[in-house]
Amino acid sequence: MRKWLVSCLLLCLFVSLALPASATEKAIRHDDKQFVYMTFDDGPRPETLLLLDVLKKHQVKxxxxxxxxxxKGNEDVLKRIIAEGHAIGLHSMTHDKKAFFKTPKSAVTEMKHVQQLIFQTTGVKTNVIRVPYGSVPHMTKPHRDAMAKAGFLMWDWNVDSLDWKRKDDPRLLQFDTIQKVRANRARQVASVVLMHDQSTSAASLDYILRHLKREQYVFTTITDTTPPYNFYNKWNTNTSRK
Ligand SMILES: [Zn+2]
Incomplete structure (x- = not known):
């Protein structure tokens, strides 16, 4: 009987160790609230204004x-993002996979460049970054080390709305995103939701926020002081990682 109990405990320990990123993901739920971080990539664009209107309507940051x-040309959009209390992260200069990930140095240089441009335009300096296409599988260990050495804090996501390919299927986009957030809550993990600055996302955002607010989620932003400071796509175990 005791033997059975020991093997059971060992199995539990093995399973919990084998689950990728559980510790990192747990860390983004830093108290009993059900946190959701809404994140938008690839702006500023004129379409960003539509998102800002929806966020303002729901009082979500x-x-x-x-x-x-x-x-360039969207400076006022960038200023409005900041004026309305949203957080800013860096997403590279070029979004060009080959140029950005070419070397650890090229990746850091691009992030420093956009960091400087934002500072010049708005007076705001941030160290929060999201690399183009996410950290898996492009960020090698030398890339990650170089980013950390430069003081950057890297954030991926754990809810992909897939809004870029579901432009014609808003229902699927909305239901699937809400389901993924609920699934994270069931695992006691906060949700970092990935969306993009595009007009079709704004209408879906309205629906998603209305439903999540009804379910008492708490919306908050990612800043230089948000634990766990780096949030990698470690849950993606199907991708080989370097
Ligand atoms: Zn992007």
Whole structure:
């Protein structure tokens, strides 16, 4: 009987160790509230204004990962994001996979460039980053080390709305995103939701926020002081990682 109990405990220990990122993910739920981090990539663009209107309507603060090449001509959009209390992250200058990930140095240089541009335009400096296409599988260990050395805090996501490919299927986008957030809550994990600055996402955002607010989720932003400071896509175990 005791032997059975020991093997059972060992099995439980093995299973809990084998689950990827559980510790990291648990850390993003830093008290008893059900946190959701809404994040938007690839702005600022004119479409960002639609998202801002929806966020204002629901009194939700979000995090916008800014693309350096989009700033010129959209300075007022960037300023409005900040004026309305949202957080800013860095999302590279080029969004060009080959150029950005070429070397650890090229990745850091691009992030520093967009960091500087945002500072010049708004006076805001952030160290929060999201690399183009996420950290899996492109960020090698030398890339991650170089980012950390430069003081950057890397954030992926754990709810992909797939809004870029579900433009014609808003129902699927909305239901699937809400389901993924609920599934995270069932695992006692906060949700970092990935969406993009595009007009079709704004209508879906309205639906998603209305439903999640009804379910008492708490919306908050990612800043330099948000634990666990780096949040990698470690749950993606199907992808080989370097
Ligand atoms: Zn992007």
């Amino acid at each position: 979000a995090t916008f990962f800014i693309l350096g090449k989009q700033i």
